[in-house]
Amino acid sequence: MDPRHFAYAFSVRLHDTDAAGRLFFGHLFRHAHDAYEAFMAHVGLPLDRLIREGEILLPLVHAEADYHRPLCQGDRVQVVLAIDEIRARSFAVTYRFETHDGTLAATAKTVHLRINRDGSPAAGLSDEIRDAILPYLHEDRPQ
Amino acid sequence: MDPRHFAYAFSVRLHDTDAAGRLFFGHLFRHAHDAYEAFMAHVGLPLDRLIREGEILLPLVHAEADYHRPLCQGDRVQVVLAIDEIRARSFAVTYRFETHDGTLAATAKTVHLRINRDGSPAAGLSDEIRDAILPYLHEDRPQ
Amino acid sequence: MDPRHFAYAFSVRLHDTDAAGRLFFGHLFRHAHDAYEAFMAHVGLPLDRLIREGEILLPLVHAEADYHRPLCQGDRVQVVLAIDEIRARSFAVTYRFETHDGTLAATAKTVHLRINRDGSPAAGLSDEIRDAILPYLHEDRPQ
Amino acid sequence: MDPRHFAYAFSVRLHDTDAAGRLFFGHLFRHAHDAYEAFMAHVGLPLDRLIREGEILLPLVHAEADYHRPLCQGDRVQVVLAIDEIRARSFAVTYRFETHDGTLAATAKTVHLRINRDGSPAAGLSDEIRDAILPYLHEDRPQ
Numbered sequence: 001m002d003p004r005h006f007a008y009a010f011s012v013r014l015h016d017t018d019a020a021g022r023l024f025f026g027h028l029f030r031h032a033h034d035a036y037e038a039f040m041a042h043v044g045l046p047l048d049r050l051i052r053e054g055e056i057l058l059p060l061v062h063a064e065a066d067y068h069r070p071l072c073q074g075d076r077v078q079v080v081l082a083i084d085e086i087r088a089r090s091f092a093v094t095y096r097f098e099t100h101d102g103t104l105a106a107t108a109k110t111v112h113l114r115i116n117r118d119g120s121p122a123a124g125l126s127d128e129i130r131d132a133i134l135p136y137l138h139e140d141r142p143q
Numbered sequence: 144m145d146p147r148h149f150a151y152a153f154s155v156r157l158h159d160t161d162a163a164g165r166l167f168f169g170h171l172f173r174h175a176h177d178a179y180e181a182f183m184a185h186v187g188l189p190l191d192r193l194i195r196e197g198e199i200l201l202p203l204v205h206a207e208a209d210y211h212r213p214l215c216q217g218d219r220v221q222v223v224l225a226i227d228e229i230r231a232r233s234f235a236v237t238y239r240f241e242t243h244d245g246t247l248a249a250t251a252k253t254v255h256l257r258i259n260r261d262g263s264p265a266a267g268l269s270d271e272i273r274d275a276i277l278p279y280l281h282e283d284r285p286q
Numbered sequence: 287m288d289p290r291h292f293a294y295a296f297s298v299r300l301h302d303t304d305a306a307g308r309l310f311f312g313h314l315f316r317h318a319h320d321a322y323e324a325f326m327a328h329v330g331l332p333l334d335r336l337i338r339e340g341e342i343l344l345p346l347v348h349a350e351a352d353y354h355r356p357l358c359q360g361d362r363v364q365v366v367l368a369i370d371e372i373r374a375r376s377f378a379v380t381y382r383f384e385t386h387d388g389t390l391a392a393t394a395k396t397v398h399l400r401i402n403r404d405g406s407p408a409a410g411l412s413d414e415i416r417d418a419i420l421p422y423l424h425e426d427r428p429q
Numbered sequence: 430m431d432p433r434h435f436a437y438a439f440s441v442r443l444h445d446t447d448a449a450g451r452l453f454f455g456h457l458f459r460h461a462h463d464a465y466e467a468f469m470a471h472v473g474l475p476l477d478r479l480i481r482e483g484e485i486l487l488p489l490v491h492a493e494a495d496y497h498r499p500l501c502q503g504d505r506v507q508v509v510l511a512i513d514e515i516r517a518r519s520f521a522v523t524y525r526f527e528t529h530d531g532t533l534a535a536t537a538k539t540v541h542l543r544i545n546r547d548g549s550p551a552a553g554l555s556d557e558i559r560d561a562i563l564p565y566l567h568e569d570r571p572q
Contacts, residue, residue, distance in 0.1 A: 011466075013462070014163070017162035018158055018216075019164045019337055025349055026158060026316045026319060030442075033310075033442070034442050047502065048501065062351070063353075065348070065349050073476065156323055162477075172454065172458060177301075180300060184360070190359065194300075200449075202449070202496065203454040208493070210488065213488070213548070216337070217332055217334035301447055305501070308448075
């Protein structure tokens with residue numbers, strides 16, 4: 001795998017599915033965020049520390065997903081995460097959801113904005129954040 | 144309805160069900176807690192205020208449910224909530240889940256313990272809590 | 287309200303929030319879909335019937351949301367739903383999430399594609415679907 | 430670990446927590462069921478196959494949990510699963526939730542009843558089920 005990617009695996013569980021027999025679309029975002037949490041811990045920015053310290057607040061301001069193939073209970077899924085864009089005060093993360101045979105089931109994207117404690121946009125992303133995520137920025141986006 | 148009961152209604156949504164076509168058992172507790180939140184707001188103890196003020200902490204220490212009939216997407220459910228027991232530092236809440244034709248689909252129970260900020264058990268439930276929930280205590284439990 | 291809009295209300299519950307104290311972004315999609323389910327039932331296309339009959343399959347192929355203001359436990363939210371676009375085999379639904387004082391907290395959009403039982407795209411949306419949702423199509427999108 | 434136990438690990442994610450900063454109690458059941466799904470696949474009874482074939486239906490008829498210590502975002506949790514009881518038509522599964530330092534955070538129990546397709550109780554658990562789970566039955570329950 002491209003070293004600028006971060007991989008995270010999960011199994012589709014019964015509670016992920018709905019009566020139509022496939023992953024309920026909204027739960028894809030839960031798994032995307034699980035991958036994001038694992039990624040942030042991997043690059044030294046575990047969310048529990050960020051939330052506890054309260055210095056770096058990075059709420060999501062945008063999320064989107066495209067669904068290509070249904071995911072069903074028991075499917076093993078690999079999430080390939082990459083940084084899509086780094087801007088002055090925000091960054092975008094992309095996610096590819098692939099089943100074990102390499103089939104692309106879905107893609108997703110989340111945008112995180114750094115804000116101050118009062119909710120106003122921060123002056124900028126800190127160097128700590130930029131340095132941590134920069135190695136995962138790539139021009140050939142996974143989408 | 145018995146005035147010692149509090150009623151809360153919801154519809155079973157697609158995301159509540161799983162690939163077996165019925166409510167995923169764990170989601171019953173989400174709906175039970177929704178009823179509890181509505182009840183606590185009704186008796187003047189809205190959870191958002193309690194959590195924000197941090198003076199009264201009432202974490203769940205026990206939860207249980209019995210499932211009698213499957214609940215399916217589109218079902219309209221009435222939750223009948225009552226106080227089952229009030230003890231020195233805790234109280235128990237019971238829930239009956241009935242479909243619109245009065246069929247009992249499930250029952251549940253949650254036990255809430257008052258703790259101090261450091262996590263140790265509190266000296267006792269406050270008068271504020273006791274007075275608020277006492278009118279809903281009954282000897283004929285809804286289960 | 288504009289008659290081409292459909293309204294749906296909910297309260298932000300404790301389980302909707304996360305340790306950062308606000309609605310977990312992924313749960314917005316659950317509430318959007320609740321509004322969509324209520325809308326579909328309102329226009330005579332209840333999802334439980336569609337799934338049970340299996341003739342009309344309308345899986346989501348795209349979802350997106352923008353988050354403007356945090357939503358917190360206890361907030362009463364009104365979802366204003368409208369049809370954004372009707373195409374040959376798909377339609378798009380938009381959602382505005384407003385708190386009781388009219389503040390716009392978030393917007394969302396979902397795209398639903400009609401497929402055949404084997405998963406291939408259907409020849410077209412049926413007249414039944416088109417007629418049901420057309421009254422909610424508008425040029426001034428809620429976003 | 431006792432060979433009659435089955436272990437399953439997970440991390441507490443942001444969406445598992447609520448505004449009170451700890452695991453929302455209802456989500457414990459989701460994780461218990463994830464462990465149960467992994468266990469059933471391990472003993473040759475993957476739930477996706479059971480649901481697809483429709484011959485063996487094992488809905489939950491009871492669930493309960495006791496909460497000893499709060500679980501917070503980032504906590505690594507090990508679930509130790511065992512079979513607590515095997516009866517004519519049902520079996521009970523117990524779960525211990527331990528943090529990485531061995532602290533007991535919670536216990537849970539689920540009871541699964543074999544039913545026929547029409548919802549009536551089955552004549553009995555099949556030999557296939559009994560043989561698969563028997564090695565995990567123990568007299569010293571994990572609770």
